[in-house]
Amino acid sequence: xxxxxxxxxxxxxxxxxxxxxxxxxxxxxxxxxxxxxxxxxxxxxxxxxxxxxxxxxxxxxxxxxxxxxxxxxxxxxxxxxxxxxxxxxxxxxxxxxxxxxxxxxxxxxxxxxxxxxxxxxxxxxxxxxxxxxxxxxxxxxxxxxxxxxxxxxxxxxxxxxxxxxxxxxxxxxxxxxxxxxxxxxxxxxxxxxxxxxxxxxxxxxxxxxxxxxxxxxxxxxxxxxxxxxxxxxxxxxxxxxxxxxxxxxxxxxxxxxxxxxxxxxxxxxxxxxxxxxxxxxxxxxxxxxxxxxxxxxxxxxxxxxxxxxxxxxxxxxxxxxxxxxxx
Amino acid sequence: xxxxxxxxxxxxxxxxxxxxxxxxxxxxxxxxxxxxxxxxxxxxxxxxxxxxxxxxxxxxxxxxxxxxxxxxxxxxxxxxxxxxxxxxxxxxxxxxxxxxxxxxxxxxxxxxxxxxxxxxxxxxxxxxxxxxxxxxxxxxxxxxxxxxxxxxxxxxxxxxxxxxxxxxxxxxxxxxxxxxxxxxxxxxxxxxxxxxxxxxxxxxxxxxxxxxxxxxxxxxxxxxxxxxxxxxxxxxxxxxxxxxxxxxxxxxxxxxxxxxxxxxxxxxxxxxxxxxxxxxxxxxxxxxxxxxxxxxxxxxxxxxxxxxxxxxxxxxxxxxxxxxxxxxxx
Numbered sequence: 001x002x003x004x005x006x007x008x009x010x011x012x013x014x015x016x017x018x019x020x021x022x023x024x025x026x027x028x029x030x031x032x033x034x035x036x037x038x039x040x041x042x043x044x045x046x047x048x049x050x051x052x053x054x055x056x057x058x059x060x061x062x063x064x065x066x067x068x069x070x071x072x073x074x075x076x077x078x079x080x081x082x083x084x085x086x087x088x089x090x091x092x093x094x095x096x097x098x099x100x101x102x103x104x105x106x107x108x109x110x111x112x113x114x115x116x117x118x119x120x121x122x123x124x125x126x127x128x129x130x131x132x133x134x135x136x137x138x139x140x141x142x143x144x145x146x147x148x149x150x151x152x153x154x155x156x157x158x159x160x161x162x163x164x165x166x167x168x169x170x171x172x173x174x175x176x177x178x179x180x181x182x183x184x185x186x187x188x189x190x191x192x193x194x195x196x197x198x199x200x201x202x203x204x205x206x207x208x209x210x211x212x213x214x215x216x217x218x219x220x221x222x223x224x225x226x227x228x229x230x231x232x233x234x235x236x237x238x239x240x241x242x243x244x245x246x247x248x249x250x251x252x253x254x255x256x257x258x259x260x261x262x263x264x265x266x267x268x269x270x271x272x273x274x275x276x277x278x279x280x281x282x283x284x285x286x287x288x289x290x291x292x293x294x295x296x297x298x299x300x301x302x303x304x305x306x307x308x309x310x311x312x313x314x315x316x317x318x319x320x321x322x323x324x325x326x327x
Numbered sequence: 328x329x330x331x332x333x334x335x336x337x338x339x340x341x342x343x344x345x346x347x348x349x350x351x352x353x354x355x356x357x358x359x360x361x362x363x364x365x366x367x368x369x370x371x372x373x374x375x376x377x378x379x380x381x382x383x384x385x386x387x388x389x390x391x392x393x394x395x396x397x398x399x400x401x402x403x404x405x406x407x408x409x410x411x412x413x414x415x416x417x418x419x420x421x422x423x424x425x426x427x428x429x430x431x432x433x434x435x436x437x438x439x440x441x442x443x444x445x446x447x448x449x450x451x452x453x454x455x456x457x458x459x460x461x462x463x464x465x466x467x468x469x470x471x472x473x474x475x476x477x478x479x480x481x482x483x484x485x486x487x488x489x490x491x492x493x494x495x496x497x498x499x500x501x502x503x504x505x506x507x508x509x510x511x512x513x514x515x516x517x518x519x520x521x522x523x524x525x526x527x528x529x530x531x532x533x534x535x536x537x538x539x540x541x542x543x544x545x546x547x548x549x550x551x552x553x554x555x556x557x558x559x560x561x562x563x564x565x566x567x568x569x570x571x572x573x574x575x576x577x578x579x580x581x582x583x584x585x586x587x588x589x590x591x592x593x594x595x596x597x598x599x600x601x602x603x604x605x606x607x608x609x610x611x612x613x614x615x616x617x618x619x620x621x622x623x624x625x626x627x628x629x630x631x632x633x634x635x636x637x638x639x640x641x642x643x644x645x646x647x648x649x650x651x652x653x654x655x656x657x
Contacts, residue, residue, distance in 0.1 A: 058520060058521075165607075191374055192545060192589050193586060197604070200599045202359075204597065221592065222591050224591060225592075225596060244556045244596070261523075264521070264549045265548055266547060266587060267575070276523070279488050285515045
């Protein structure tokens with residue numbers, strides 16, 4: 001089977017160029033350098049049709065940058081994101097619309113001056129997917145799909161609660177019949193009981209419209225629940241990708257193991273937390289070799305010197321750790 | 328051992344209302360609970376449930392149009408709600424300290440950590456010298472796991488990472504060896520690995536110093552790991568309280584059940600989450616009877632007419648629901 005989305009050698013660097021003073025000082029012999037953040041560093045993966053692939057990692061690991069590049073909002077510094085058009089459900093939809101994004105903050109991602117009916121129908125009318133005369137009927141159908149009352153068509157975003165607003169955001173994404181949704185922390189801003197509603201909605205929509213997801217979250221509980229496969233990122237690199245059962249039961253990379261033990265769980269009995277020591281290093285000056293080595297219990301001299309490659313250690317299970325070479 | 332201790336904080340029928348143009352908003356409506364020395368109590372609820380206002384009421388930080396209109400907050404034999412602002416000033420930051428969600432907002436960005444810590448000590452102890460206060464600040468920073476505290480004292484808040492900043496605010500809360508710390512969503516803004524560090528630090532500190540801790544959060548899973556007892560709030564009232572182990576093993580109130588069902592866990596993979604339908608009702612416009620009735624699967628006619636009282640249950644738990652099986656009532 002061919003993957004529907006293929007990401008190859010994808011990187012994104014953010015460069016802070018020198019200001020005038022630094023440039024001037026460099027002329028008289030000072031040595032100021034441009035600061036470069038490798039937000040995403042040579043990332044490769046593929047996603048098959050109908051899969052939900054979860055991306056986990058802590059703040060600054062590049063998961064949002066990765067999502068934005070996959071969605072086409074950011075252009076990559078190097079590498080490519082390829083979408084296999086031959087597997088599209090609806091081949092008439094322009095390729096630019098095939099990937100849609102659902103954002104974290106349902107307050108700032110909707111235009112406060114537009115009515116819901118216009119928010120939902122703006123893109124499909126612009127791309128001539130529906131005639132303007134049908135916009136009310138179309139918006140009604142979209143609202144019903146995401147479980148909102150069609151009476152709310154004429155309302156403005158501020159008249160909704162957070163969970164309802166997120167539903168409007170989903171309806172807007174679905175309005176152009178996408179194949180692929182990038183959800184960037186889409187449920188992080190919602191209350192627990194509303195989170196469950198939106199997660200269930202995502203799963204329903206996937207089955208109904210044959211969608212594929214890249215689901216980005218820092219919440220490992222949510223990722224475990226919804227994903228088929230998980231990508232773990234640390235400081236711009238993928239450290240492990242694994243099918244969900246393997247991720248939960250036999251995580252290979254020390255960072256993944258540490259992440260999983262750090263998750264608060266609903267279990268009887270007080271837990272003794274065994275936290276990973278140390279801070280997340282600054283992405284401006286990541287550690288040499290394996291980025292995780294300063295916080296890793298098993299680190300050796302080799303980890304400090306050499307960047308580990310992402311290798312297949314079991315079918316469909318990839319990990320970037322030198323320890324696997326010794327075993 | 329826990330039961331033998333006299334409660335250090337005893338809240339009884341606390342009513343904090345906000346008098347807004349649109350009407351009276353009963354943010355906290357008859358909340359009662361106790362905390363003993365060295366005990367960790369989790370106060371859990373969704374946004375708008377009144378959990379933070381409960382914390383603010385204890386600290387005396389409720390501003391107009393909000394007002395504590397009834398009930399008592401008994402702290403070591405004194406009723407805090409009857410104290411004047413000056414008297415409260417002596418207790419706040421001294422005997423009771425608070426940790427907020429966002430450490431960037433609590434720390435003054437233009438003052439060194441040192442200055443802020445020494446100020447907090449000298450505000451409550453006029454006789455202590457600057458040098459002694461500095462030494463105590465340094466030791467407290469070490470206590471919360473900040474390495475090379477001597478140098479870090481000279482730093483400004485922006486030079487710390489988010490997790491380190493939260494440790495600094497925990498250190499400031501611990502400075503005067505308070506009897507009670509109120510922590511309002513202290514780990515919500517932190518990453519998972521850093522959250523683990525802060526939780527284990529707080530657990531250790533409370534055990535060692537016998538400080539009571541009220542941990543306010545929306546995350547039941549965090550409370551399950553840290554607290555001894557838990558109070559679940561909904562629409563300004565406590566709907567269930569008891570030992571954390573009992574509640575996690577067997578939640579009785581339909582809201583607690585729904586809240587736990589909403590948390591994804593491994594054994595539910597592939598199945599839809601057990602969601603609570605609908606949303607939290609507007610606090611200005613609560614229904615007659617039980618506030619949870621419109622989202623509850625067990626609601627009957629009685630629920631929509633009469634406000635349920637707290638019922639004592641066999642395992643020392645209190646539940647505010649009519650539909651508790653008869654065998655489990657006391």
